[in-house]
Amino acid sequence: MILVKKIIDKLRPVVIDILSQLGLELFDITLRRERRKLVLRVVIDDPENYVSIRQCEIVSSQIGNYLDEADLIDSSYILEVSSPGLDRPLREMKDYNRFVGRLAKIWLKDGKVLVGNIKETTENTVSIELKNGEIITFSFDQIKKGKLEIDF
Structure with a gap:
């Protein structure tokens, strides 16, 4: 090793x-x-x-x-x-900034799993719009992991 x-x-x-x-x-x-x-x-x-x-x-x-x-x-x-692929992991804040508007799956540290379009980002927050139209905003520190989803 x-x-x-x-x-x-x-x-x-x-x-x-x-x-x-x-x-x-x-x-x-x-x-x-x-x-x-x-x-x-x-x-x-x-x-x-x-x-x-x-x-x-x-x-x-x-x-x-x-x-x-x-x-x-x-x-x-x-x-x-x-390449990282179409369903690439989102590792850094810059990844969330880059893919605003794209469908993503995000696992939060509290156990919640969110699927929706990345709506907006700030210096350290991400907002995602769920299928029902609800917008949820959370800090980057709350994210356990995230990845893009393939949107058909």
């Missing part, structure tokens, strides 16, 4: 640099053993738009080239580059 952390700690700034040159952001990076294979999973985000397959290909190629040269991982591995 310590070795995995060292690899991620060395790789993270390189990945962030690659992404920033492309106008992208790092959403998550993990390295774990899955079915006897090592999987390096890099999740990227485009703060202005959705991540395209082409962007994933470019990032994968650049990270792959770096890993080949740096020889950070001494065994065979699988590199996966993807």
Whole structure:
């Protein structure tokens, strides 16, 4: 586990640099053993738009080239580059700001689960409009977790 952390700690700034040159952001990076294979999973985000397959290909190629040269991982591995997806987690206040108007599911620390459109945000509050039209406002600190819902 310590070795995995060292690899991620060395790789993270390189990945962030690659992404920033492309106008992208790092959403998550993990390295774990899955079915006897090592999987390096890099999740990227485009703060202005959705991540395209082409962007994933470019990032994968650049990270792959770096890993080949740096020889950070001494065994065979699988590199996966993807986006957070349409039902992406909402982790930070900036995520709620970005997705005002979108359908979300939010779990509050008091056990309530809310599903509705993100109506409005302030510096540290989120308002969501439920299907019945009721608007509920709560502080960001009250949120246990949240994610976008796919709205058909």
